[in-house]
Structure formats: structure tokens, C-alpha cells
Amino acid sequence: MxxxxxxxxxxxxxxxxxxxxxxxxxxxxxxxxxxxxxxxxxxxxxxxxxxxxxxxxxxxxxxxxxxxxxxxxxxxxxxxxxxxxxxxxxxxxxxxxxxxxxxVISPKISKRLPGFIDEKGMRALEENVSPVSLTSSIIFTDDFEGRTHRLIFEVFYQTGIRLSELIGLEEFKVDKRNLTIKVLGKGSKERLIPINNALAALIEDYKSEKRAHLEGFEEKVLFVHPHTGKKLYSKYVYLTVRRYLTEHQITTLKKKSPHLLRHTFATHLTNNGADLNAVKELLGHASLAATQVYTHNTIGKLKEVHKQAHPKA
CATH class of the missing domain: 1.10.150.130 (Tyrosine recombinase, N-terminal domain)
Structure with missing residues (x-):
């Protein structure tokens, strides 16, 4: 050769x-x-x-x-x-x-604003009621597979972690007493992310059901394949997220991926007044510049408030 x-x-x-x-x-x-x-x-x-x-x-x-x-x-x-x-x-x-x-000069990239799911769409996922069904059918089935998928959505939306971080999340990194999860991010940097009591309880229930439902599952990681017990792989999670977002028309955006849930997490935080530096730490960004892209939605919300409330608007 x-x-x-x-x-x-x-x-x-x-x-x-x-x-x-x-x-x-x-x-x-x-x-x-x-x-x-x-x-x-x-x-x-x-x-x-x-x-x-x-x-x-x-x-x-x-x-x-x-x-x-x-x-x-x-x-x-x-x-x-x-x-x-x-x-x-x-x-x-x-x-x-x-x-x-x-x-060698790098080509310029046009900055695209990150898409996100509105709060109505996320509420449908959380309440497990399809927004497009006349009979109010459920989104996630009440079996181990459905509960696995539902928890995947909950962890993505409530923590903003990346796909690789979710797959690699280990059981012992979930601290139910202090209500935090420890995530291994880019560059092998660890960060702590707070969770609420409800999510901590969902994780504990999932861990118990995993042990009752599966034999010989991979014990180190939190999430496993609901049928084989093996560690989840990227394509499985990606296709799972895309399927639910598409079938139940949770969003009209073309790109339906796990990263969309991360964008949604960050956008909802900034829209509700979260400090940008705090959002940066939660996302595990190396610099504030990467986080500032989410302020576009906050500015949009401020414009709407101004338009509705200011007599000269």
C-alpha cells in the first residue's frame, strides 16, 4: 500500500x-x-x-x-x-x-438559530397524552419499553444532557439524596446537574423495574435496551426520539433529534429568566459564546411583552 x-x-x-x-x-x-x-x-x-x-x-x-x-x-x-x-x-x-x-481558511458558517419544542408540546410528553388524538390516546405505553422511552425524554428535557452523556450515564452517578446527577461531558469533564424529586423517583422506579424485568442486563449504566438489557447505542435513542416526535406531531420542525430536547431545555430556561452563566454550566459549554445563541428566544419574548404592554409599541 x-x-x-x-x-x-x-x-x-x-x-x-x-x-x-x-x-x-x-x-x-x-x-x-x-x-x-x-x-x-x-x-x-x-x-x-x-x-x-x-x-x-x-x-x-x-x-x-x-x-x-x-x-x-x-x-x-x-x-x-x-x-x-x-x-x-x-x-x-x-x-x-x-x-x-x-x-487554509475556514469557510464562514451562517448562524442558524436553534429550534426548540414549545411548552405545549413538552407538556403533552410529560402528561403522556397525544396532542393529535381525538380520543386522548397515550404517547408512551405502560410497559417496560414505554417507561424506558418516557424516562429518556424526561432526562433529556429536565437536564439538557447530550446523547452521548445519556448513553454513558452510570447508575451510581445519580444521587437521589442530594438530587443531582454527575455527567461525563466533552473532554472527560464532569459536571453536576440538579434534578427534582419527581425525576429522582422515576429513575429509582426504572432501576427497580429493570432488575425485575431483565436478566443479565448491563449493570453499570443507567439506561439499557428494554429487550436485550445491553447498553443503549446512539442510533437506537436517536430513532426513538424521532419516532415519538413525528408520530404525535409534537413539533413541526424537520429536524427531530435528541439534541432538539437539549435546545428546548436551554431555551425554556432562558425564556423563564435563568442566568446565562448558570445555563452555560448546566450545558457543559466551554465558553459563554456557545450559550448566548439561546438568548434569541428570550429577546423574542421580551419584544412580545413590549408589544403587548407598552403604549407606544
Whole structure:
């Protein structure tokens, strides 16, 4: 195989991210995919290439082929981030004197406001009554599978945690006495999130029913597959959330994912006057800039109040 040295170096870099930098499984998989695509392009286009031969022109050419394939600017920027990390690693190893990425400019991303589910939609999920049924049918069935799915929604909405954080949530990280859960977030950073008595009781009931319903389930994690007892995987949770939001028309938004519930958590907090720094800590954001996007809904609400209440509005 051509470029064995580059592939070997790429593997050492990816192992460094996984074992030393402790990147999440999702992020590591994305970086691995980007590196594989980049090296495949270099090999196909330029043949045998050594590390010091790679120039910003080659990199730009690879990025342009992605953009020709209608890859979004956000995805292209992630690929750029992957290569920046790779060449920074090579610099620290003394393998190159300068990164070719200094001459690569990231495309601008248009800022999209995060969508969210309105309080009426979330109330339907919490009360377990379908808003589109004339007979007031339930959303979640009253069996172990239905209760598993309902608790998934409750934890997402009441804590704002990410999909990967929910899947990795361990039983002993739920403190029913102090009403908190400890979440392992990005960069292996832990944070405490408060929960209420009702959610703590739901979690305890779920743990008891899990033991009564399943044999040989994975004991370490909180959430398990309702039929196999194995740890949940991302696609299962994603498809579950999308199915309920679609079938019961909880929202008209096209993108129906677990992250929508995280956006909803943050938006409802800010709309009800929560301090932005507190929301930042709850979400596990590294900087306040990432949290400020949720203020658009608060501003919208203030405009509506102003319009209704001010005599000159």
C-alpha cells in the first residue's frame, strides 16, 4: 500500500486523541473518518507522498472536492479542525517545521438559530397524552419499553444532557439524596446537574423495574435496551426520539433529534429568566459564546411583552 508512513502516523495521532486526549467515541470516529478520506485522496491524486510534501494547495484541493459534493460548511470546518490537530501533533513530534494549515481558511458558517419544542408540546410528553388524538390516546405505553422511552425524554428535557452523556450515564452517578446527577461531558469533564424529586423517583422506579424485568442486563449504566438489557447505542435513542416526535406531531420542525430536547431545555430556561452563566454550566459549554445563541428566544419574548404592554409599541 502506498503512503504506509502517513497511514501509520495517522493511526498514532488517532490513538493519541483516544487514549491521551480522551476524546469521545463520537468525536474520535469523526476524526478517523476525516483522516481516512484525506489520506485516500492524497494517495489517489498524488501517489506516494511523505509528510513534508503535503502542502496547503493539496489540502485546499481536497476541501474543494468536498464542497463540490455539497458537503456543508460546518462539515468542511470539522475536516479542517481535524487536519489542524493532526499537523499540530506532527509539529509537537518534531516531524515538520510549519503546519500547512496556516494558509487554509475556514469557510464562514451562517448562524442558524436553534429550534426548540414549545411548552405545549413538552407538556403533552410529560402528561403522556397525544396532542393529535381525538380520543386522548397515550404517547408512551405502560410497559417496560414505554417507561424506558418516557424516562429518556424526561432526562433529556429536565437536564439538557447530550446523547452521548445519556448513553454513558452510570447508575451510581445519580444521587437521589442530594438530587443531582454527575455527567461525563466533552473532554472527560464532569459536571453536576440538579434534578427534582419527581425525576429522582422515576429513575429509582426504572432501576427497580429493570432488575425485575431483565436478566443479565448491563449493570453499570443507567439506561439499557428494554429487550436485550445491553447498553443503549446512539442510533437506537436517536430513532426513538424521532419516532415519538413525528408520530404525535409534537413539533413541526424537520429536524427531530435528541439534541432538539437539549435546545428546548436551554431555551425554556432562558425564556423563564435563568442566568446565562448558570445555563452555560448546566450545558457543559466551554465558553459563554456557545450559550448566548439561546438568548434569541428570550429577546423574542421580551419584544412580545413590549408589544403587548407598552403604549407606544
Amino acid at each position: 502506498l503512503n504506509e508512513e502517513l497511514y501509520s502516523l495517522s493511526e498514532r495521532f488517532l490513538t493519541h486523541l483516544e487514549l491521551e486526549k480522551r476524546y469521545s467515541e463520537h468525536t474520535s470516529r469523526a476524526y478517523r473518518s476525516d483522516m481516512s478520506q484525506f489520506l485516500s485522496f492524497i494517495t489517489a491524486k498524488f501517489g506516494r507522498t511523505i509528510l513534508t510534501d503535503i502542502s496547503h494547495i493539496m489540502i485546499r484541493e481536497w476541501l474543494s472536492t468536498n464542497m463540490d459534493k455539497s458537503v456543508t460548511a460546518k462539515s468542511v470546518n470539522r475536516k479542517i479542525s481535524t487536519l489542524k490537530s493532526f499537523f499540530k501533533y506532527c509539529l509537537r513530534q518534531g516531524l515538520i517545521k510549519q503546519s500547512p494549515m496556516v494558509k
